[in-house]
Amino acid sequence: EMKNIKVVFANQKGGVGKSTLCMLFANYLSWKRKPVCIIDTDLQKSIMMQRQKDLQIFDEEEPYVVQSFDVNEPELMQQLMDSASEVEGFVLFDSPGNVSEDGLVPLFTNADYIVCPYEYEDKTLDSTGVFVQVINALKAANPEMHAQIFFVPNRIDPRIGTNDEQRMWNSTNDIFSQLGKVTPMVNSRATLKRINTFELLATQREAVKGAFEYMIKRMK
Numbered sequence: 001e002m003k004n005i006k007v008v009f010a011n012q013k014g015g016v017g018k019s020t021l022c023m024l025f026a027n028y029l030s031w032k033r034k035p036v037c038i039i040d041t042d043l044q045k046s047i048m049m050q051r052q053k054d055l056q057i058f059d060e061e062e063p064y065v066v067q068s069f070d071v072n073e074p075e076l077m078q079q080l081m082d083s084a085s086e087v088e089g090f091v092l093f094d095s096p097g098n099v100s101e102d103g104l105v106p107l108f109t110n111a112d113y114i115v116c117p118y119e120y121e122d123k124t125l126d127s128t129g130v131f132v133q134v135i136n137a138l139k140a141a142n143p144e145m146h147a148q149i150f151f152v153p154n155r156i157d158p159r160i161g162t163n164d165e166q167r168m169w170n171s172t173n174d175i176f177s178q179l180g181k182v183t184p185m186v187n188s189r190a191t192l193k194r195i196n197t198f199e200l201l202a203t204q205r206e207a208v209k210g211a212f213e214y215m216i217k218r219m220k
Contacts (some may be wrong), residue, residue: 035089149180184210
């Protein structure tokens with residue numbers, strides 16, 4: 001009996017690899033033969049657009065469903081979350097960059113897990129801090145909110161980083177681990193830029209395995 005698990009990919013900062021990570025996670029779950037679908041609520045609709053491109057290239061059945069949905073009305077969003085709760089398996093949401101949109105409140109208050117990718121870079125860390133404050137404010141205003149947060153250090157190049165920077169990275173992880181769980185790193189690899197919604201390359205699987213296995217084991 002497969003239960004329902006709603007996972008929202010989110011960060012206040014654009015360009016941290018949120019949509020890419022969402023697609024990779026869907027591909028990884030699909031590769032593991034787990035039921036999964038994506039609901040693209042991001043304004044840029046990059047996952048939906050990728051799927052439309054892929055449909056013209058791949059001559060096979062879609063491995064999972066991708067749907068898009070515009071977030072502006074909290075009522076509609078609540079209906080979406082209610083119907084997503086009826087789906088068996090993993091329902092992944094790619095969320096818009098601006099987390100403070102009213103329509104997004106039901107997205108976060110009904111989520112089981114929130115996946116927040118971040119890079120070790122000042123601007124990203126600042127906006128991730130803002131994101132955490134928004135989530136904490138939502139939790140305070142909505143006591144029924146139960147989402148656990150996974151912080152994913154994403155697109156990290158382990159070869160760079162002075163001693164000072166490494167210390168800064170570690171203290172960042174310490175802060176985030178008080179607010180949620182920090183997964184193993186996803187290193188920056190060229191293969192992760194060559195991504196589609198139909199297949200998971202072995203090189204991609206290797207790159208994400210540590211972080212994704214960590215999350216899947218804790219998503220009950």
